[in-house]
Each structure stands twice: as C-alpha cells, then as structure tokens.
Amino acid sequence: MRTLARIGLVAAVxxxxxxxxxxxxxxxxxxxxxxxxxxxxASSFNAxxxxxxxxxxxxxxxxxxxxxRYCASNGSCYSWVWSQSPGVFYDHxxxxxxxxxxxxxxxxxxxxxxxxxxxxxx
Amino acid sequence: MKRPHAWRIAVAAAxxxxxxxxxxxxxxxxxxxxxxxxxxxxxxDRLPAERTLxxxxxxxxxxxxxxxxxxxxxxxxxxxxxxANLGAARSxxxxxxxxxxxxxxxxxxxxxxxxxxxxxxxRGIQWVTGGGFGSVPRNVAALVSDEVVGxxxxxxxGTQRVPIRNNTIFAELPSSPGxxxxxxTFRDGTAETIALPDEH
Numbered sequence: 001m002r003t004l005a006r007i008g009l010v011a012a013v014x015x016x017x018x019x020x021x022x023x024x025x026x027x028x029x030x031x032x033x034x035x036x037x038x039x040x041x042a043s044s045f046n047a048x049x050x051x052x053x054x055x056x057x058x059x060x061x062x063x064x065x066x067x068x069r070y071c072a073s074n075g076s077c078y079s080w081v082w083s084q085s086p087g088v089f090y091d092h093x094x095x096x097x098x099x100x101x102x103x104x105x106x107x108x109x110x111x112x113x114x115x116x117x118x119x120x121x122x
Numbered sequence: 123m124k125r126p127h128a129w130r131i132a133v134a135a136a137x138x139x140x141x142x143x144x145x146x147x148x149x150x151x152x153x154x155x156x157x158x159x160x161x162x163x164x165x166x167d168r169l170p171a172e173r174t175l176x177x178x179x180x181x182x183x184x185x186x187x188x189x190x191x192x193x194x195x196x197x198x199x200x201x202x203x204x205x206a207n208l209g210a211a212r213s214x215x216x217x218x219x220x221x222x223x224x225x226x227x228x229x230x231x232x233x234x235x236x237x238x239x240x241x242x243x244x245r246g247i248q249w250v251t252g253g254g255f256g257s258v259p260r261n262v263a264a265l266v267s268d269e270v271v272g273x274x275x276x277x278x279x280g281t282q283r284v285p286i287r288n289n290t291i292f293a294e295l296p297s298s299p300g301x302x303x304x305x306x307t308f309r310d311g312t313a314e315t316i317a318l319p320d321e322h
Binding site (some may be wrong): 051055057063065067068069078079080081082083084085086087088089090091092093094105106107 | 158178182185186189190224228230231232233234235236237238239242243244248249250251252253254255260316317318319320321322
C-alpha cells in the first residue's frame with residue numbers, strides 16, 4: 001500500500017509539473033513571410049490553446065482575406081475564421097489539445113505580407 | 123518644329139497636375155477612395171466607456187494595445203460595449219480606439235480584430251467571421267461606418283436584412299455550403315458587395 005501511495009504521489013507531482021510547463025506556452029510559428037493564395041502555416045501541438053493570431057497587411061494590393069483555426073491531433077479542425085482588414089486578427093476560441101494555423105484565402109488575387117503568426121495558451 | 127513640341131509638354135504637364143489635384147480633393151472630402159470605417163463610428167463617441175471590464179476582455183485590451191502601439195492603461199478607459207448576448211455563444215462585442223485611429227473590437231470568446239487604421243479594408247466595413255466550433259454556428263460580425271445605411275446578408279438564393287446597431291452587425295451563418303455575401307448600401311446611394319471566403 002505504501003509503495004502504491006508513493007507511486008501515486010510521484011505521478012501527481014509529475015502531472016502537476018507537466019501542466020505547469022504546458023501553461024503559459026506560446027509559439028511564434030511564422031515570423032515575416034509572404035503568403036501566396038492558399039498558403040498555410042501550422043504551429044506545434046500543445047494543450048489548452050486559447051489564442052491564435054496573425055499580423056498582416058495588404059502591401060501587394062487588393063483586399064485579400066486571411067484565416068485562422070485550430071486542429072486537433074486526430075486531424076479534425078474547427079472552421080476557419082476570416083478577416084479582410086489588414087492589422088492583427090485574433091482567434092479566441094479554445095481547444096484542449098491541438099495546433100494553430102494561419103492561412104491566406106485560396107481565392108485571394110494578391111499575396112499577403114505576414115509579419116507574424118502566434119499561438120498561446122496563456 | 124520646336125513650338126508644337128513645347129506645347130504638347132505643357133498640355134501633358136497640365137493634365138498630370140489636374141489629375142493629381144483631383145486625387146487630393148477626393149481624399150480630402152472622404153470620397154470613394156477611402157476604405158474601412160474612415161467615414162466614422164458615431165457609437166464610439168455616443169456610448170459611455172465601460173467602468174469595469176471582464177477579465178478576458180481586459181487581458182485582450184492589454185495585449186492588443188501592445189500590438190498596436192497603444193497605451194494599455196488609456197485603452198482600458200476607452201472601451202465601449204457595443205453589443206451584448208450575440209448568437210449561440212451569447213458573446214458581447216467590445217471596442218476601443220487604438221493610437222492609429224483604428225478601432226479594435228472583440229467578439230468575446232470567439233474572435234477579435236485590430237485593423238491597422240480606420241481605412242483598412244473595403245469601404246464601409248471591417249468584418250470578421252467567428253463561431254464554427256462545438257455547437258456554435260459560424261457567424262459574421264463587423265464594424266460598420268456611419269455612411270452605411272443598410273446591409274443584406276445573401277446566402278445562396280436567400281437574402282436577409284441584418285440590423286445595424288451601434289455601428290455593428292452580427293448574424294449567424296447557415297451550415298449548408300453556398301456563397302455568402304454582404305451587400306452594403308451607402309448614404310450616397312451607391313452599393314458594394316463583399317463575398318465572404320467559401321473555405322469553411
């Protein structure tokens with residue numbers, strides 16, 4: 001019984017440490033890029049994602065659109081959310097475990113300048 | 123031989139100057155070359171600032187203020203609540219003016235946008251789509267400038283008038299595939315159509 005209790009205690013500590021490490025995580029998964037129409041970038045997987053954003057502008061012309069979404073480890077994804085206004089666009093939906101993606105709409109007629117895409121679970 | 127050549131140069135120079143002057147005038151009077159919500163958002167001046175903010179909204183104002191080179195403490199004192207209890211997620215819509223003159227807005231627990239300035243994007247509107255997770259259907263939300271007098275959401279063969287309240291619109295979108303458009307009517311009688319992306 002004492003051995004089982006010790007194993008349980010160690011497991012609990014390891015779990016707490018793992019959660020502690022996972023929380024407060026962020027990743028800048030695009031740092032300055034030009035997105036052609038339909039181009040997508042993805043982050044690493046992590047737990048409790050709560051913000052994904054893209055910062056971009058339309059210096060190449062027109063009114064292109066950009067999208068964001070989360071995907072789970074089984075390959076299923078949320079719907080894209082979209083914006084057509086250059087600036088910073090945030091996805092504040094949440095996913096228990098997954099990755100973030102940023103994307104240039106396939107129907108764009110112009111490339112998009114992306115200064116950054118970042119996902120976090122802070 | 124020289125005199126006709128000089129005459130042509132003078133005419134060309136005059137034409138270029140006239141065209142340039144025309145562009146300057148059109149910008150000065152807020153003509154159709156001005157995009158986004160540069161015609162104004164009266165609700166941002168009419169409504170009182172929120173005295174307290176939900177924690178998630180306060181966090182977003184702080185982080186987005188950094189991204190837009192805006193003083194976060196000042197930004198938090200300028201937040202307006204433009205809409206409440208929107209759609210299946212019962213989201214609220216908060217907004218504040220950034221240092222660039224653009225208006226950042228947050229459809230709570232879904233999406234948020236900080237346009238780089240008031241002119242960013244197509245004339246009259248700065249829109250986002252949200253939803254599309256769990257039981258929350260996809261939706262469209264937007265800031266709409268004072269020069270817009272009507273917006274119709276056209277989905278396939280159906281048309282739905284979307285009410286403009288406090289310079290915003292919100293509408294949930296059907297799950298069925300099909301084209302989705304926003305048709306804007308302006309005070310000057312002109313109209314614009316914006317096709318929403320068809321990747322879901």
